[in-house]
Amino acid sequence: MVAAQPVSTLASSTDKATEAIAGNARSVKVAARGVNLWYGDMQALFDVNIDIAANEVTSFIGASGCGKSTFLRCFNRMNDTIPICRIKGDIRLDGNDINDKSIDVVQLRARVGMVFQKPNPFPKTIYDNVAYGPRIHGLAGNKSELDEIVENSLKGAGLWEEVRDRLGQPGNGLSGGQQQRLCIARAIAVSPEVILMDEPCSALDPIATARIEELIDELREDFTIVIVTHNMQQAGRVSQRTAFFHLGKLIEFGPTEKLFTNPNQSMTQDYITGRFG
Amino acid sequence: MISSDLTPASTPSGGGWATSKESVARLRRRRAADTRLWATGIGAVAIALGLLVTLLGSIIAASSTAWTQTSIRLDVTIPADAVDPENPFRARYSSIVDQSIYNLFPDIDTPEEQRVTRSMVSSGAQFLVRDRVVADPELIGQTFSIWVPAADPIDQLHKGVIDRDLPPNRRSVNDSQINTYDRLVADDRLRSAFNWTLFTAADSRFPELAGLKGALWGSFYLLLVTFLISFPTGIAAAIYLEEFAPKNRFTDVIEVNINNLAAVPSIIFGLLGLAVFIQIFGLPRSVPLVGGMVLSLMTLPTIIIATRSALKQVPPSIRDAALGIGASPVQTVTHHVIPLALPGILTGTIIGLAQALGETAPLLLIGMNAFITAAPDGMMSPSTALPTQIFIWFDSPERGFVARTSAAIIVLLGFLVVMNATAIFLRQRLQIKW
Numbered sequence: 001m002v003a004a005q006p007v008s009t010l011a012s013s014t015d016k017a018t019e020a021i022a023g024n025a026r027s028v029k030v031a032a033r034g035v036n037l038w039y040g041d042m043q044a045l046f047d048v049n050i051d052i053a054a055n056e057v058t059s060f061i062g063a064s065g066c067g068k069s070t071f072l073r074c075f076n077r078m079n080d081t082i083p084i085c086r087i088k089g090d091i092r093l094d095g096n097d098i099n100d101k102s103i104d105v106v107q108l109r110a111r112v113g114m115v116f117q118k119p120n121p122f123p124k125t126i127y128d129n130v131a132y133g134p135r136i137h138g139l140a141g142n143k144s145e146l147d148e149i150v151e152n153s154l155k156g157a158g159l160w161e162e163v164r165d166r167l168g169q170p171g172n173g174l175s176g177g178q179q180q181r182l183c184i185a186r187a188i189a190v191s192p193e194v195i196l197m198d199e200p201c202s203a204l205d206p207i208a209t210a211r212i213e214e215l216i217d218e219l220r221e222d223f224t225i226v227i228v229t230h231n232m233q234q235a236g237r238v239s240q241r242t243a244f245f246h247l248g249k250l251i252e253f254g255p256t257e258k259l260f261t262n263p264n265q266s267m268t269q270d271y272i273t274g275r276f277g
Numbered sequence: 278m279i280s281s282d283l284t285p286a287s288t289p290s291g292g293g294w295a296t297s298k299e300s301v302a303r304l305r306r307r308r309a310a311d312t313r314l315w316a317t318g319i320g321a322v323a324i325a326l327g328l329l330v331t332l333l334g335s336i337i338a339a340s341s342t343a344w345t346q347t348s349i350r351l352d353v354t355i356p357a358d359a360v361d362p363e364n365p366f367r368a369r370y371s372s373i374v375d376q377s378i379y380n381l382f383p384d385i386d387t388p389e390e391q392r393v394t395r396s397m398v399s400s401g402a403q404f405l406v407r408d409r410v411v412a413d414p415e416l417i418g419q420t421f422s423i424w425v426p427a428a429d430p431i432d433q434l435h436k437g438v439i440d441r442d443l444p445p446n447r448r449s450v451n452d453s454q455i456n457t458y459d460r461l462v463a464d465d466r467l468r469s470a471f472n473w474t475l476f477t478a479a480d481s482r483f484p485e486l487a488g489l490k491g492a493l494w495g496s497f498y499l500l501l502v503t504f505l506i507s508f509p510t511g512i513a514a515a516i517y518l519e520e521f522a523p524k525n526r527f528t529d530v531i532e533v534n535i536n537n538l539a540a541v542p543s544i545i546f547g548l549l550g551l552a553v554f555i556q557i558f559g560l561p562r563s564v565p566l567v568g569g570m571v572l573s574l575m576t577l578p579t580i581i582i583a584t585r586s587a588l589k590q591v592p593p594s595i596r597d598a599a600l601g602i603g604a605s606p607v608q609t610v611t612h613h614v615i616p617l618a619l620p621g622i623l624t625g626t627i628i629g630l631a632q633a634l635g636e637t638a639p640l641l642l643i644g645m646n647a648f649i650t651a652a653p654d655g656m657m658s659p660s661t662a663l664p665t666q667i668f669i670w671f672d673s674p675e676r677g678f679v680a681r682t683s684a685a686i687i688v689l690l691g692f693l694v695v696m697n698a699t700a701i702f703l704r705q706r707l708q709i710k711w
Contacts, residue, residue, distance in 0.1 A: 076601065078600065078601065081597075083524055106604070106605050107603070108603075109600065109601060109602065109603035110602075110603040114597075114602075115601075116594060116597055116598065116601070118594055120592075120594035120597065120598040121598070122595065122598060122599070122613060123595075123709040132599075132602065132612075133602040133603060136602075136604055136608055136612075137603060186598075186602060187601070187602065190602060190603060
């Protein structure tokens with residue numbers, strides 16, 4: 001997918017961001033420029049610029065409280081639910097300002113799905129969990145279309161074979177890893193373009209984690225994925241690009257391999273070698 | 278694996294457990310403290326249970342004589358010329374009943390003694406005879422047998438509440454009444470049966486004719502009005518305040534005031550109902566509509582607080598999940614939050630209504646303690662309620678009302694138990710686990 005507006009024409013574009021994408025033919029899915037965010041009087045993000053490439057996995061790493069989850073939640077405006085949260089800056093999805101007054105946040109979230117830290121299936125059946133999004137967005141004309149969406153989403157999340165015989169059973173009855181894949185199925189059921197994942201494996205055991213990581217790699221073909229993780233090995237395994245945050249600032253952003261082997265910033269080096277964090 | 282190069286740690290002062298004097302004393306003090314706490318807890322529970330048993334026991338014992346009613350069998354003759362078959366409703370049934378009583382005692386003919394025999398039978402007997410004739414006009418000109426309630430003193434005498442061995446000036450039945458009573462017993466004209474009147478009749482001046490029908494219907498209409506007003510209002514207010522209202526000074530003030538409202542003494546609400554609903558709005562006194570409006574004011578904060586706490590207990594992750602998928606805030610609340618909070622909301626509502634059912638003071642102020650002998654036929658017809666009926670009966674001097682007051686209390690407690698049990702059942706039944 002091609003950005004509707006070249007990034008270079010964005011007024012607030014800064015050197016660091018242009019550097020990050022220099023010489024790269026990637027198409028930009030989400031572009032953030034000069035994002036500042038406050039919780040009340042406390043500033044949580046300082047002038048963050050980033051370009052998220054389409055059909056890539058971008059991971060955000062950094063110590064706890066560095067603002068990476070907060071920044072992720074800017075992309076689908078989940079921070080709107082926090083009354084004291086204030087955002088300045090420009091975030092564009094395919095060139096359209098997502099904070100524009102004309103954008104309905106409901107439509108935005110249909111295009112930018114989210115998977116949370118703790119698996120949070122609705123206390124409903126497996127089928128209803130996946131069907132909920134298509135239902136409220138009117139994506140299925142009839143029952144058989146809905147069945148198809150549910151099946152394809154569960155297949156997409158690698159869960160179909162395990163649950164095909166018990167779609168009518170509660171989603172909470174699944175194991176933690178299955179629940180998280182159910183949440184992924186629920187997110188992809190509305191055919192989003194971007195999927196945000198906020199530490200999706202932090203509540204899972206290593207085997208379930210490996211399963212989700214494989215899945216993320218598969219999903220990359222159809223979706224743009226942004227993942228927040230505390231686990232640097234995970235960032236290294238699943239992402240093509242990594243952004244390192246520290247105290248609300250984007251310190252370094254680049255190809256994952258380069259960032260982990262030869263970072264430009266000494267602070268990045270210190271973090272990935274475990275000197276702090 | 279056991280490493281062979283390790284030796285057991287040397288134990289100071291033999292045994293390894295601390296055995297110094299101080300530590301033994303400390304241990305004893307701790308155990309004593311544990312025992313004291315345990316004993317205090319058990320003692321408190323025992324006292325509470327004891328009080329409950331005493332309360333229930335005394336009420337049940339006091340009510341025991343109210344559940345049966347003594348009846349007298351009369352052979353009533355309806356003279357053909359006394360009742361007009363076209364209009365059987367209007368006739369002098371009281372003299373017909375009196376005559377049938379005199380017939381039982383042909384030897385008693387002085388007016389003074391006849392007055393005594395007449396007083397054996399409830400003054401309501403004539404209405405039973407009338408209803409029987411109205412239902413079956415064929416009876417005109419015939420004689421039939423009918424059970425009519427005994428008057429209260431005879432009822433109490435029969436149940437042993439009045440001790441016949443007391444000197445005549447210390448009991449409320451005189452010797453000639455006791456004589457007549459004995460003749461009725463010997464004649465097998467007395468029986469004791471379940472007191473259906475307690476549920477099928479409205480209030481009356483005569484205990485043997487008084488029942489709770491009016492109060493039960495009154496309480497039903499009261500709760501209906503209370504529910505219709507406070508349930509939708511309370512839930513809507515709670516959902517707005519909890520889910521949508523901005524958190525600012527103004528909503529803080531509202532929140533504090535709602536919590537304060539729950540602590541306002543109920544009689545104040547009665548005064549408000551009297552001043553506003555009756556005096557300013559001009560609504561009639563003693564009607565369930567006004568009572569229900571007053572009780573809604575009291576129930577509203579209970580429902581709002583219960584609903585808000587139920588909404589608070591819905592995990593935020595469910596809201597995130599719904600919002601993250603693109604549900605609007607309203608869809609999130611109606612599709613996910615409310616269904617999950619519903620058990621708590623319903624429980625709170627039922628408990629609020631149970632409180633309203635037992636509330637007396639505000640109803641006294643708006644006149645729902647009036648003496649009303651017919652069950653209400655709607656929310657605009659004057660009536661009493663269960664607690665005010667208890668209040669009225671408690672205030673009545675007749676012996677029969679003493680036991681009936683306790684019986685009415687048991688009926689009220691019964692309804693409260695049923696309502697609370699329903700709340701528990703709903704909570705268990707609708708609970709969604711996650």
